[in-house]
Amino acid sequence: MxxxxxxxxxxxxxxxxxxxxxxxxxxxxxxxxxxxxxxxxxxxxxxxxxxxxxxxxxxxxxxxxxxxxxxxxxxxxxxxxxxxxxxxxxxxxxxALPDSDRGPADGVELRVMTANLLFSGADPAEIVKLVRDNDVDVLAVQEFTERGQNALKTAGLEEILPYNQLAPEWGASGSGLYSRHPFAEQAAKRNDGGFQQAHAAVQVPGAGTIYVESVHPLAPADPAMISGWSADLREQVPADGGLPKILLGDFNATLDHKLLRDLIATGYRDAADAVGEGWTGTWGPYDGDPIPPVTIDHVLVDERIGVKDLKVFPVAESDHRAVIAWVTVPAA
Incomplete structure (x- = not known):
């Protein structure tokens, strides 16, 4: 048995x-x-x-x-x-999957780039090289200081992008826009968290005028900063109505934050999400910190604008990577 x-x-x-x-x-x-x-x-x-x-x-x-x-x-x-x-x-x-609908495919191609300069410590020659090599039309910068402005000018940025709206400040609060095309209107506003956000109405040849803003809400690095972060995201320009819009910059938020999803729901599409690059990290370990990559730098285009492609590039001496998007804006 x-x-x-x-x-x-x-x-x-x-x-x-x-x-x-x-x-x-x-x-x-x-x-x-x-x-x-x-x-x-x-x-x-x-x-x-x-x-x-x-x-x-x-x-x-x-x-x-x-x-x-x-x-x-x-x-x-x-x-x-x-x-x-x-x-x-x-x-x-x-x-992580390309969308079947990326918006209008017909129109005028515009190349936009955003870069957080880490207190303007990022290599200015590398920023200018990215602009030149990729034929960037509009550049948005954050953590932009007078030292960074002078360094970018010396590196030749204003020879490529001669039009600008600049609000440099000491520390992390400065912001700027550089453009290949002239502005119909331009200004900078200080958000609730204390950061400047440069914005302009860019006159794109053959495509009329579009609104572009360099976005930088307060970072939610401490519980005391959450209210400023929340207010900054809620106060971003909604997509509906007025000129076609592009918001690009360091949003200090990912697609897993409801406040960013709520902003997108006003009529934007996230360019990285549209082309299947929504998992590509833009901030984290790039200056040596032991942090897994996360995606907090975005290019948001309203639904009147199509998305053709998006790429992310390393930038020496910055904790962020640069984001360049190829978009299609409506023909005039």
Whole structure:
């Protein structure tokens, strides 16, 4: 006769191991589920604002408890893990896939670029080379100081982009716009967080006039800064009505922040999301900090403008990467 049952003394130990494994599996699901609830509901307060920028990494993490639950045959935990992973996938996977609708394909091509200069410490020659090599028509800069303005001028930027609206300031609050084409109107405004945002109505040959703004909300680096960050994002120019618009810059927010999604919902499309580059990091480890890359620099174009392509480029001595978008603006 073959004995298949474990000895009586071993059964309690086996049950304890099964209970411990089950508890650990459920505990591994809780953080992701709470994260998903915060991301979906738009609960953006305190340190959660910073954490939400790393949502794509949490989405990948959900595959681990899912696989563990399936291997351990904990079917209830596996079902919850599968639903959580699916919800995260719905939120983050589309931005890595090109959209079938990128807006109008006919019109005049315009090349726009944004670069956060890190207190104007970024290599000015590299910025000018990117502008020249990619035939950039409009450049938006953030963390723009008088020292940076002089360095860019010495490097030859104003020979390529002779028109400008500049609001340089010491520290991180300065902003600027450089353009190949003249401006019909231009100004700079200080947002609630204290940063300047240069803006202008750019007269594009063959395409009339479009509104362009260098965007830089306050960074949500501390809970005390969240109110300024929230106000800055809420006060960005909505897409509907008036001139066709392009907002580009360091938004200090990703597509996992509801306030940015709300701004896009006024009639914008995110250029990186449209071409399947929505996972490409623009800030994080590029100045040596041990931070996973996140996507906080954006080019938003309103739905009257099409998106042809977008690329991200490293910039020496900056913690951000430059973003260049090829867009199509309506012909006059």
């Amino acid at each position: 073959t004995i298949t049952d474990a000895p009586p003394a071993a059964r309690p130990a086996r049950r304890r191991r099964r209970v411990v494994l089950t508890v650990l599996l459920w505990l591994s699901l809780i953080p992701a589920a709470v994260w998903l609830l915060a991301r979906t509901s738009g609960w953006e307060a305190g340190y959660s604002v910073m954490l939400l920028a790393f949502t794509p990494y949490v989405a990948l993490w959900t595959l681990i408890p899912l696989a563990a639950s399936l291997i351990a045959r904990r079917w209830a935990a596996a079902a919850v893990a599968a639903l959580t992973a699916f919800a995260f996938a719905v939120a983050v996977v589309p931005r």
